[in-house]
Amino acid sequence: MSALLSDTADLAAGRQNVIQLVGVTKSYKSIGVLSPVDLDIRDGEFLTILGPSGSGKTTILRMIGGFTRPTAGKILLRGTDIAQVPIHKRPFNTVFQDYALFPHMTVARNVGYGLRIRKTPAGEIKRRVEAVLGTVNLGDKAGRYPAELSGGQRQRVALARAIVCEPQVILLDEPLAALDAELRRSMQEFLKELQRRICTTFVFITHDQEEAISMSDRIAVMDHGNLVQVGTPQEIYYNPKSEFVAKFFGENNILPAVASGLPPAPSIESPLGRHAATAGQHGELLLAIRPESLRLCDGSDLRSDERIASARLESITFLGASTQLSLSVGASGEHRVKVRVPTTLSTRSLAAGNDVMLRWSEADVSFLPRG
Ligand code: ADP
Numbered sequence: 001m002s003a004l005l006s007d008t009a010d011l012a013a014g015r016q017n018v019i020q021l022v023g024v025t026k027s028y029k030s031i032g033v034l035s036p037v038d039l040d041i042r043d044g045e046f047l048t049i050l051g052p053s054g055s056g057k058t059t060i061l062r063m064i065g066g067f068t069r070p071t072a073g074k075i076l077l078r079g080t081d082i083a084q085v086p087i088h089k090r091p092f093n094t095v096f097q098d099y100a101l102f103p104h105m106t107v108a109r110n111v112g113y114g115l116r117i118r119k120t121p122a123g124e125i126k127r128r129v130e131a132v133l134g135t136v137n138l139g140d141k142a143g144r145y146p147a148e149l150s151g152g153q154r155q156r157v158a159l160a161r162a163i164v165c166e167p168q169v170i171l172l173d174e175p176l177a178a179l180d181a182e183l184r185r186s187m188q189e190f191l192k193e194l195q196r197r198i199c200t201t202f203v204f205i206t207h208d209q210e211e212a213i214s215m216s217d218r219i220a221v222m223d224h225g226n227l228v229q230v231g232t233p234q235e236i237y238y239n240p241k242s243e244f245v246a247k248f249f250g251e252n253n254i255l256p257a258v259a260s261g262l263p264p265a266p267s268i269e270s271p272l273g274r275h276a277a278t279a280g281q282h283g284e285l286l287l288a289i290r291p292e293s294l295r296l297c298d299g300s301d302l303r304s305d306e307r308i309a310s311a312r313l314e315s316i317t318f319l320g321a322s323t324q325l326s327l328s329v330g331a332s333g334e335h336r337v338k339v340r341v342p343t344t345l346s347t348r349s350l351a352a353g354n355d356v357m358l359r360w361s362e363a364d365v366s367f368l369p370r371g
């Protein structure tokens with residue numbers, strides 16, 4: 001997994017920045033809603049801004065699009081400050097959550113709108129609109145009005161309208177939030193596929209962590225107006241930098257840990273035993289490890305990067321293909337961890353009260369600041 005991870009990172013690092021936010025802040029009537037944000041958005045990537053409602057996602061997108069001005073800081077487009085560039089001169093297109101289609105225009109006229117404003121010749125508009133409607137599988141709906149379309153079709157008209165102008169970046173503010181679960185999943189696949197096909201940078205907002213993980217090249221996590229972590233879905237999932245990020249994505253085991261710099265080497269004590277500390281780790285910390293990163297074992301055949309601890313099985317929940325175990329760990333068994341293992345003949349013979357051994361790879365453990 002680590003090889004894959006660094007390949008992805010190398011690939012992404014080789015790309016040029018299309019947009020850079022440098023120390024960008026936003027206040028409304030002297031109330032700060034965004035702490036200084038530094039964020040590089042790379043050419044051709046699918047970047048997701050993820051965070052709970054009110055965390056500042058839309059504010060960032062609106063500043064990039066030019067709908068709102070930053071209170072401080074700079075937004076660069078390929079190295080050039082775009083503070084003075086008005087909305088319609090920025091090479092971006094936005095897909096809003098409510099789609100904002102013109103109800104009195106047909107699908108074709110909605111999609112061609114941006115090209116008409118740019119005084120594109122009529123023949124070229126017709127050709128490009130037809131091509132783009134084909135791309136979003138709406139070739140047969142050109143003459144319909146928005147009211148005559150389903151939610152998913154309206155969504156694709158909004159997308160078509162954004163891509164027809166061939167922007168350098170497409171900004172999407174929770175475009176799937178209004179769709180029901182099944183349509184949402186198929187639109188996720190469609191969007192991702194489309195982004196790969198047209199090789200355009202997508203800046204996508206969602207508050208849904210699964211959506212972010214499945215669609216993104218990189219995720220920027222927001223919390224209360226702070227950009228708290230940026231990384232690939234795997235980096236964010238396996239190496240969260242804060243308790244917020246560790247808890248925001250899926251299930252996690254979070255245990256207290258204490259780092260001490262005492263000789264012979266600085267180390268961290270935890271209910272899962274002792275781990276090596278790295279520079280800068282001291283005092284009270286939290287240990288995070290995913291339920292699927294823990295395995296049952298008999299203590300033999302350990303790799304050098306693996307660690308073990310004894311645990312007592314408290315309860316077993318059969319989930320079909322996997323089985324979830326709740327175990328107590330620590331010197332007096334006062335801490336609980338969840339473990340998710342594939343169901344096998346041997347897991348089916350486990351019983352509450354069994355003493356077992358846990359094994360995990362050191363790379364799957366994260367230590368976070370507490371509080
Ligand atoms: P998100 O998109 O993550 O839900 P927003 O960027 O819309 O969050 O909002 C971030 C914060 O800024 C919220 O607390 C919101 O109330 C505040 N905010 C957004 N727009 C305005 C505005 N025009 N005036 C005052 N406060 C605003």
Ligand code: MG
Nearest residue numbers: 054057058059
């Ligand atoms: Mg929003």
